[in-house]
Amino acid sequence: MAKTGIPPREEVAAEAVPRITPRLFLRRHALTTGTIGIAVVMWTIFIVAAPDVFLNSRIYSAFGITTPLWGMMALALTFVVITREMDLSFVSVMALGMVGFVRVHEFTGSVLLAILACLLVGLACGLFNGFLVAVLGIPSLVITLGTMFFFRGIELALLDGTGVPLTDDAFGTLRDVLNGKTAGIPNEFVWMVIIGVLLWVVLNRTRYGAHLFVVGDNVDSARLMGIRVTRVKMTAFGTLGVVAAFSGMVASMQSSYLWPTLGDGSLLLPIAAVFLGGTSVFGGIGTIFGTFLGALMVGSIQAGVISAGISGFYTQLFFGLIIIVSLVMQTLISRRMRS
């Protein structure tokens, strides 16, 4: 364990950490506070605009079923973005993992093995991304665009372009666990909370999480201090791969069908959620809580605009507006924090 070295070793440990005043606390968490503020304002606007929709629990229940399908991936994507990388391929991993699922189920008849296969395929895809980025040093934005097509291509070839019904009775328990309800809350949402809590603990309370921040902040410093940069980045991509495969399973079980196009169109929502949540595109800064809020905001715009009777094409206008306002706010806040 760490001991106090040269010079004098007396006074250490006695010192109390100076107290954090409420003002300091607000300043330190200005980004999160701002994001919460925007979320509250947005929600208020929705309630005022369409009280019967937004004061009714039905919308929240619908929203709790759809948002996690991509929201869980947003949570894991936060890790990757904190290390100053990006991943575009997770939408294809969603589907490829499910190919592993159906194939292994066909051969073995075991649902447990199928689940395992699904998650392992996700892990393998993530590690493959990580290898290309961290070991070979290829810019992640570019190479994961390649693997996005590549993974999708493998999936389409293996499925021969047609979907697979998932109506086997053997999936009953799995469907209950993934898509049932717990105390009236859709299990999809419960899983998103579980994953969020797990990732929060890893990010904020483990050495690995501490290293994620350092690697994204200053990769040279990280290397000089003996942090295994390659391993840290590969693990981040691997985590996202596993979560993407899991999301694929949740989505497919929800619709009882494996669509070959599974994941198509859910690329931008997780990315928007990560940035809305205050994670920096320059790496080194980010929170799981912020991404969680970001996902809720993106999800509620999606559900809210339509339910409020506003024509669907206003969704994009709203998205754009919220994203621009949030990013402007974040930039102003970080500039003030620096001075």
Next chain:
Amino acid sequence: MDATEPPVMELRGVSKTFGEVRALSDVDFHVRRGEIVGLLGDNGSGKSTMVKMMMGYHRPDPGGEVWFEGERVQGWSVAKARALGIETVYQERALADLQSVWRNMFMGREPVNRFGLLDIRRMRREAAALMKGHMGFTSGAVHPDNVVQTMSGGEKQGVAITRALFFEARLVVLDEPTMGLSLSETQKTLDFVRSIKEAGRSAVFIDHNVYHVYPVVDRLVLLDRGRIAGEFTPAGITLEQLTDRLRTVARTGRLEG
């Protein structure tokens, strides 16, 4: 200093080649216990490569050997060097600017509790104590949660030095620690170097300012174009003679002009 005891650290026949460039060639170098060794050399003399070699960032080309307290070390790496008690204060500070002081202080060796979770309370408490005790931060505004980005050059240096000294370091490597510091901050840094010796530890002090190095070291090693060009003790050479020699070496590559 006991000459019969094996050196704390020793490099034997170490070379380092980057592509076509030979940064170090066949260098023999050692540091004894309680010894402060000054490493002098012009830009491009191989000083930085030496630093990164000592602290595990570079591995010697095949044939070169790294010894620590009389034992040959295999598979040289930063993690291994730090585990053996070699700490470095880098020229470029090696800090993560957007992270808090306590995260920087414990970077790469964060303490964990018995559940394997970070012991954040302890890190913050010890960082606060070190900041007050060693770095002389008394103002309440300097909190261990502050991000390094908001600090001055001298304060950042304080974090880097305190980090190296906080752990039971057997050998501290200081790479141009006075660069970009004010006069008083430089004085403080030199006092730090002296305190290392008083504590019976060893240090390698790299600087291209002879006036900083000369008064605090026991031995001076002169590096030129990747080779050891000469060794002196402050007792055996005056500051004037030394600066003279340095100029000659820089011009001709030889000690005698």
